[in-house]
Amino acid sequence: MDQCDPHGNGKTKPPPPRRRGWWQCSxxxxxxxxxxxxxxxxxxxxxxxxxxxxxxxRPATLRLWDGSxxxxxxxxxxxxxxxxxxxxxxxxxxxxxxxxxxxxxxxxxxxxxxxxxxxxxxxxxxxxxxxWRRELAGELKLAVGPLHSLTNATGGDEAAAVFPALGHACVRVQDDLERYMAYTPGGECPADEALAHRLMLGGCEPLPRRRCRAPSPKGYAHPLPLPASLWATPPDTSVVWDAYPCKNYSCLQQASTSSSPGVAGCDGCFDLRKARWARDDGALSYSIAAVLAARPSGTVRVGLDLGSGGGTFAARMLERGVTVVTAAVSAGAPLNSFIASRGLVSVHVTAAHRLPFFDRALDVVRARAGGLGGGVMLEFALFDVYRVLRPGGLLWLDQFPCPRAQVNATLAPMLGRVGFKKLRWNTGPGKEKNQWYVSALLEKPMA
Incomplete structure (x- = not known):
């Protein structure tokens, strides 16, 4: 209500001036x-x-030892x-x-x-x-809270203080993270691959560990032996389908070449009939044989595939005696399960994640669309690839998409700043307007 003066003239009395001072707290x-x-x-x-x-x-007693x-x-x-x-x-x-x-x-x-x-x-x-916007509780508090004391693995006198690894942006998605950690300890983990993917894309990577058992598919059978497993569609009983739109591999093989939700952009990921990297056209299409010929015979032994899809590149390389780990994200389809069923190794990381390999560990890294990100993220990723490649190691950009105006203005200078040396370099138009493809074979210098 308005405050009137005591004489009844109806005029509003102004409120008293507000005093401010840091000592007057709310x-x-x-x-x-x-x-x-x-x-x-x-x-x-x-x-x-x-x-x-x-x-x-404080010693309780003074003791004389009678033996060593x-x-x-x-x-x-x-x-x-x-x-x-x-x-x-x-x-x-x-x-x-x-x-x-x-x-x-x-x-x-x-x-x-x-x-x-x-x-x-x-x-x-x-x-x-x-x-954190709310006080942590339950499994989430246990997973990210206190430090743990372990004996120094190097044999030193000091104990090692170990802190849980957790993505720095997890604090911005606390609601989803609390849902991810809402499970029965010691029980079965919920089928929440889509939630995990959303958290990782939001920067919450790595995710905290959980004290629950990953569910096993009903009717699971042993996979086919190598090399037959490389080119055979895995049985549907190798996947827990609860979290995915498709409920079998037949659905995925049709959807991976269409615009169906959840697998858009995964061109041919589940199509094992698609043969690639067999012919080198001297332009955008490089062959595996031509890439391996750039190094002394037998010196390309281990590698990483970024943005490959269903592991077909790793299968082709395995046939040539090269072990390749495939980095894949199971967004709307069980991509990692598909790769594992073929007898190949996959790691579940996004483009923003630091590569889980030690320095100078790999002989070759292949990258396609989405495998390295873009903008500033791309430069961070390229330096990380440089880190994990040994001297003389190869970076293969396989039809890498880039806006035409940025090929020579941004991408090429960026590769030079990182330190890569060009062995091959080809560019050509893409399917969309102003889109350009870059295929390149780059070397990390020996010294």
Whole structure:
């Protein structure tokens, strides 16, 4: 209601001027500040870092050892206690650091003006707290929460502090991540491949581990032996179809060459009759024989296929004695199951994921559309490919799509910045307007 003056003249009395000052906090700010201070104190007290550590190392008695075995046993026990204490202190330090960041951000928010800065302050608080919008609970809290103490695998004296691997953008998709981690521990995992794919595309990669058993298909039978399995359609009983639009491989073989939902862009992924890389036309189509001839005989042994589809390239290379791992994502179709049933190895990673190989581990990497991403992501991916290739290793761009104006203005200079040397380079028009294809054979220099 309006406030009228006491003389009854009906004029509205203006509200008193609002006093501002960082010491005048809102109820929410005071509550949060008290929570932070209480949480910090509780961390220190509950961890028992002070008195417990002193008590832990206070010798109860003075002991004279009567043999080397007793001395070794006491030293081993003491070392184990020291390792556990180091891990405990490391965890305490991390939690106190987080509390300090929260407190600093809160004090800054108290002094800041209202209005447009409010949302930014809220995001800063979330970031300081680890980014989670709600307190973690259940399996998700166990999977991403505390550090774990392990014995140093290198044989050193210090214990190794191991933190769970989790995609940095998982905090932005907390709702989906909580659904992904909503399962019965020790039971069967839900059929949620589509949810996992959505999380990975949102940057939540790698996903947290789960304590549930992946379901097995009903009526599962042993696969065909090699080499027959390379060119035979796997039985339908090799897949759990609950999460996919198609319910058998016949459906997938028809849909992979059409615009059906879930497999669009997967041209011929499930069509085993399509023969490729057998003929080299001197232009965009390179043959496997011509690529292998660029290296001394037998020196191309292991490789990676990015964006291949159903593993046919890996099958062709296996026939020539080359082991190729296929990077594939099971979006709307069981692509990884199809590759595995053929007797080939696949890894479930997206274009933004760091390649799961050690430095200088591979002899050849082949990339097609979607396998490396685009823009700045493409440059990061090319440097990562350079990392995993050995000196003299080959990068094969196989009809790689690129806007025509960017072939010479962007792609070629980018490859040069990364450090690749051109062995072959061919370009040609694509199916769509202003689209261009690039086929290239590039070498990582020997020195």
């Amino acid at each position: 109820t929410t700010a005071v509550t949060l500040l008290m929570f932070l201070l209480t949480n910090t104190v509780s961390i220190v007290v509950s961890s028992g870092a002070g008195p417990s550590l002193l008590r832990r190392y 075995a007793a001395l070794l046993a006491d030293l081993t026990a003491t070392q184990a206690a020291l390792d556990a204490s180091r891990a405990e202190l490391a965890g305490l330090h991390a939690r106190v650091g987080t509390a300090n960041e929260l407190l600093r951000t809160l004090l800054h928010a108290m002094a800041a003006p209202d209005g447009a800065a409010a949302e930014q302050q809220r995001e800063e608080l979330l970031a300081a707290a680890g980014g």
